[in-house]
Amino acid sequence: MITCDEFFADFGDYIDNRVSPEVRRELELHLSQCRACYVLYDSTCQTVKIVTDSGSFELPENVSESIIGQVMAKLRAGQS
Amino acid sequence: MSFLPEVALGDEFQPFATFCGDLGFFPNLLRAQSLLPRLIKAQTTFEKVVRLNRGGISRVQKERILLCVAVDRGDVYCASLARTALLLHGEPDHRIEGLARDHAGIGLPADEVALLDYCRKLASHALSVNSADIERLRQYGIGGESIIEAAVTTALGIYRCTLSVGLRPEPECERWNLPPGPKISGLEVEHEARSPKGPYVSAPYLSPQTFAPFATLMTSHGFIPNFFRAQTLRPDLLAAQAELAAAILLPEDTLTRSQKETILLAVSAANLNSYCVAVHCNLLRGLGLPAEEGDQIAIDHHRSSLSVADKALLDFAIKLGSRFSEFSLDDVDRLRSAGFTDPQILECEVVTALNNFSNVLQAGLGIEPDFDPPLAYERKKTHLTTVSDRPTQQASAASSAVADVEDPDAELTAHARAGNLEAFEELIRRHSRLVYRALTAILGNQDNAQDAMQDVMLSAYEHIAGFQSRSKFSTWLVSIARNKAIEYLRKRKNEVSLDESPFGEDQDFRPRELRDWVDNPEQAYSRQEIQQLIEKGIMALPPKYRTVVMLRDIEHMSMEDIARHLGLSVPTVKIRLLRGRLMLREWLAPHFAPGVRKANQ
Numbered sequence: 025m026i027t028c029d030e031f032f033a034d035f036g037d038y039i040d041n042r043v044s045p046e047v048r049r050e051l052e053l054h055l056s057q058c059r060a061c062y063v064l065y066d067s068t069c070q071t072v073k074i075v076t077d078s079g080s081f082e083l084p085e086n087v088s089e090s091i092i093g094q095v096m097a098k099l100r101a102g103q104s
Numbered sequence: 105m106s107f108l109p110e111v112a113l114g115d116e117f118q119p120f121a122t123f124c125g126d127l128g129f130f131p132n133l134l135r136a137q138s139l140l141p142r143l144i145k146a147q148t149t150f151e152k153v154v155r156l157n158r159g160g161i162s163r164v165q166k167e168r169i170l171l172c173v174a175v176d177r178g179d180v181y182c183a184s185l186a187r188t189a190l191l192l193h194g195e196p197d198h199r200i201e202g203l204a205r206d207h208a209g210i211g212l213p214a215d216e217v218a219l220l221d222y223c224r225k226l227a228s229h230a231l232s233v234n235s236a237d238i239e240r241l242r243q244y245g246i247g248g249e250s251i252i253e254a255a256v257t258t259a260l261g262i263y264r265c266t267l268s269v270g271l272r273p274e275p276e277c278e279r280w281n282l283p284p285g286p287k288i289s290g291l292e293v294e295h296e297a298r299s300p301k302g303p304y305v306s307a308p309y310l311s312p313q314t315f316a317p318f319a320t321l322m323t324s325h326g327f328i329p330n331f332f333r334a335q336t337l338r339p340d341l342l343a344a345q346a347e348l349a350a351a352i353l354l355p356e357d358t359l360t361r362s363q364k365e366t367i368l369l370a371v372s373a374a375n376l377n378s379y380c381v382a383v384h385c386n387l388l389r390g391l392g393l394p395a396e397e398g399d400q401i402a403i404d405h406h407r408s409s410l411s412v413a414d415k416a417l418l419d420f421a422i423k424l425g426s427r428f429s430e431f432s433l434d435d436v437d438r439l440r441s442a443g444f445t446d447p448q449i450l451e452c453e454v455v456t457a458l459n460n461f462s463n464v465l466q467a468g469l470g471i472e473p474d475f476d477p478p479l480a481y482e483r484k485k486t487h488l489t490t491v492s493d494r495p496t497q498q499a500s501a502a503s504s505a506v507a508d509v510e511d512p513d514a515e516l517t518a519h520a521r522a523g524n525l526e527a528f529e530e531l532i533r534r535h536s537r538l539v540y541r542a543l544t545a546i547l548g549n550q551d552n553a554q555d556a557m558q559d560v561m562l563s564a565y566e567h568i569a570g571f572q573s574r575s576k577f578s579t580w581l582v583s584i585a586r587n588k589a590i591e592y593l594r595k596r597k598n599e600v601s602l603d604e605s606p607f608g609e610d611q612d613f614r615p616r617e618l619r620d621w622v623d624n625p626e627q628a629y630s631r632q633e634i635q636q637l638i639e640k641g642i643m644a645l646p647p648k649y650r651t652v653v654m655l656r657d658i659e660h661m662s663m664e665d666i667a668r669h670l671g672l673s674v675p676t677v678k679i680r681l682l683r684g685r686l687m688l689r690e691w692l693a694p695h696f697a698p699g700v701r702k703a704n705q
Contacts, residue, residue: 030311032614036682040663044333050309060618067621070696071689074626075657078638083540087554092536095561096529103525 026054031061039069106136106271107436108446113138119148126156127192131185132273133264139447140358143454146351147263153344154260160250164193165216166257168203172220173227173261175204175282177428181268182261184280205283215244222251222468223258230467231376238304238470248305252338255468256345263461269428270436270453302470303334310336317346324354326390327474327675329383331462334471352458358451362391363414366401367455368462370418371425373402376485377463382477390673396575399478416442417452425456475674476664479510513577521568528568532561535578538659542582542669545654546589548643556592560585575668582669615686625696641691649684656681 031054037043038051055062113120113135123130137143155166167189174182187200195203202210207220218240226233241251312318312328317339321328335342353364365388372380385398400408405418420439424431439449465471511517513534519527532539539560543553563584571580626634642650642658655666656677663681667674 026309026311027313030313033312036678039682039685040678044303044307044330046307046336047309047333063618063620064615067693067696068685068689070621070625071685071692072657074634074692075638075642075653075685075688076660077626078631078635078658080635080638080642080658081541081544081550081654083537083554088533088536088540091554091557092529092533092561095532095558095565096525098562099525099528099565 025057026050028054028058028061031055031058035065035068039065039072106132106273107433108136108139108271108450110135110138113141113144117141117144119144122148122152127185127189129276132276133181133185133268133271136271136273137267137450137454139450140454142351142355143450146348147454150344150348151260153340154256157340159253159338160247161219161253161257164190164195165219166253167193167195168207168216168220169223169254169257170261170264171200171203172207172224173258174265176224176228177265178282179265179268180279180282181273181275182264183282184275184277185264186261187280188277201283215246218244219246219250219254223254223261226255226258226464226468227262230464233467233470235301235304235470248337251305252335252341252469255465256335256338256341258468259461259465262464263457266425266428266457266460267453269431270424270456271450272433302472303330304470305334305337307334307336310339315339315343317343320350321346324350325387325675326673326679330471330474331379331383331466334469349458352451352454358445358447359455362388362393363417364451364455365391366405366410366414366418367421367452368459369398369401370405371421371456371459372463373481373485374422374426375460375463377466378477378482378485379466379471379473380459380463381481382473382475385478386475386667386673386675389667389671390676394671395478395668399480402478402481403484413442413444417444420449421452421456421459424453425460476662483510511573511576511578514573517568517571517573517577520565521571528565531577532564535581538578539581539585541654541659542585542651543589545642545651546586546647547592548647548650552592556585556588560588563588576665579665579668583671586670615690619693619697621693621696628696637692637695638688641688644691645684645687649680649687652677652680653684653688657685 031051034043034047034051038048043051055065119134120130123134134144134147137147155163161169167186171183171186171190174186183204190200191197199210207224208217212220222233222237222241225237238251246254310318310333312322317332318328321332332342332346335345353361359367365384369381369384369388372384381402385395385402388398388401389395397408401410401418405415408415410418416439420435423435436449439452440446444452513531516527516531520531536557539557540553543556543560544550547553547556560581564581567584571577575583622628629637642653645653651670652666655661655669656663661669663674663677666672667677670677672680
């Protein structure tokens with residue numbers, strides 16, 4: 025079985041689903057037998073999911089409209 | 105006497121012994137590289153492994169492959185060299201003649217006929233090789249190890265032939281008159297037969313911690329390309345290739361690493377090899393070349409901002425690599441006139457040979473891309489399907505057009521460029537959130553991001569007439585946001601670096617927090633609480649990680665687009681994304697591990 029360091033080397037590609045079937049098999053065998061790496065894997069996937077679903081850093085529509093309004097006013101003033 | 109001058113190497117030169125022990129003489133193809141003895145050593149070591157290591161294919165079978173490849177390219181020198189080796193191994197002359205004419209007609213076993221069919225197709229129509237060809241080999245019991253061995257031997261034949269065209273060595277023995285028959289003039293494509301879905305052979309796991317070539321690749325490239333991962337069934341051949349590539353590409357005493365990477369990119373593009381185009385675009389980005397410049401070299405280097413001399417270097421390499429039947433001593437003289445020394449010309453030829461080796465091997469094994477090739481190149485590629493269309497001395501009509509990429513904003517952008525303010529307003533409305541998030545990511549402050557948005561939008565309008573559709577409008581807009589944000593931080597003496605650290609991203613970040621998380625952690629908090637937690641956590645990340653995490657996990661951009669936006673290579677983006685996610689995970693862990701009360705309680 026691969027070591028934790030070896031697991032970690034391919035971890036990023038694994039959570040992004042970018043490893044070959046052979047590498048995936050090795051990583052999943054390791055995950056099934058190493059509690060620490062499983063916790064790392066599971067909590068990292070949860071982190072990605074929470075961040076992805078969070079809708080954070082929304083720009084409030086009134087702020088956005090106000091900025092665009094100011095920009096367009098300046099551009100129109102420059103054109104006239 | 106070959107195209108380039110030779111210098112004496114001394115009797116002790118180790119490659120002499122290797123070749124003389126094997127063939128009885130030292131090939132002029134290698135002697136012609138005496139201006140850079142390290143290149144002779146690299147090729148000798150490599151050939152020794154490929155030709156002499158015993159796998160599923162015998163030595164004689166490999167020499168037959170080398171002979172057929174040379175004959176199909178009309179390369180008298182390389183065909184004579186392979187013929188000499190075959191004669192030494194007891195192959196009668198009439199059988200060699202027959203092999204050159206029609207390998208199926210000399211009574212070879214059916215599996216070897218199939219193997220030679222595959223190798224000849226690979227050598228002459230590399231991009232037409234597909235899974236059906238491999239299936240046929242398997243029906244004859246030829247396994248993955250032997251398929252790799254055959255493909256590597258074929259690619260070695262291409263390496264030799266490319267050098268033979270560029271150096272034009274005299275045959276050591278009596279000149280062999282090749283049998284008549286059609287000869288190819290460049291690496292060609294048959295359109296109707298393009299269904300490559302690889303990889304064609306399995307690739308058992310090899311660890312970078314125990315397999316030294318992988319560790320070396322991590323250092324030199326910042327990642328292990330699929331090109332090498334796909335060959336783990338034959339670690340000996342894989343290691344020999346990694347060593348050959350390092351010996352040719354890493355020294356900077358003759359051509360620079362960037363010059364060599366541009367050669368690899370331009371010749372791969374001319375050979376229509378998207379896999380290698382994507383790899384070398386990314387490696388060049390890692391060396392500091394902007395994404396658009398890499399795309400332009402792939403599409404038509406004449407319109408790039410390379411120096412006149414470096415454009416001449418690429419003209420030379422493309423002709424040698426892709427239109428070899430037109431190559432002559434005049435091309436060597438032209439490069440000398442452009443200011444290149446003979447050792448530099450030699451190195452350019454060897455890099456081109458290495459490129460053709462890689463292009464052929466990638467196609468032969470159906471190796472899957474590590475990254476997406478540039479969209480602009482993929483669109484242009486359809487116009488570059490015949491050998492004569494590929495750019496060399498003069499920009500062709502097809503290559504003089506600016507290559508537009510698919511962009512949902514194309515129509516609005518065209519109107520905005522013509523001065524239509526309504527179109528511009530619609531464009532900035534579509535992308536205001538993207539600009540805001542990019543600014544927030546770099547500035548680390550939402551209020552400052554809102555302040556800077558106006559500047560970005562006004563700057564975009566000011567420069568839109570010069571926007572050339574080589575990238576998407578959104579990519580261009582984020583580049584402006586990035587530059588504005590960095591300018592803003594510099595004004596406040598707040599230095600921030602989002603730049604690439606050449607292949608040296610910190611990769612040793614290891615998580616400390618390893619407690620289990622609760623099931624469905626999102627349910628423990630309200631949506632608003634989660635948003636606040638995430639925003640705080642992301643803002644606490646160092647800027648280079650924050651930017652990548654926001655663009656990927658909040659803005660859902662592709663890795664390739666993020667790399668383009670930020671002027672980074674994809675491997676660097678991947679490393680930063682993982683590290684950023686892990687840091688964020690550490691930050692969130694106290695809130696989601698069992699027994700931990702809500703943060704705001």
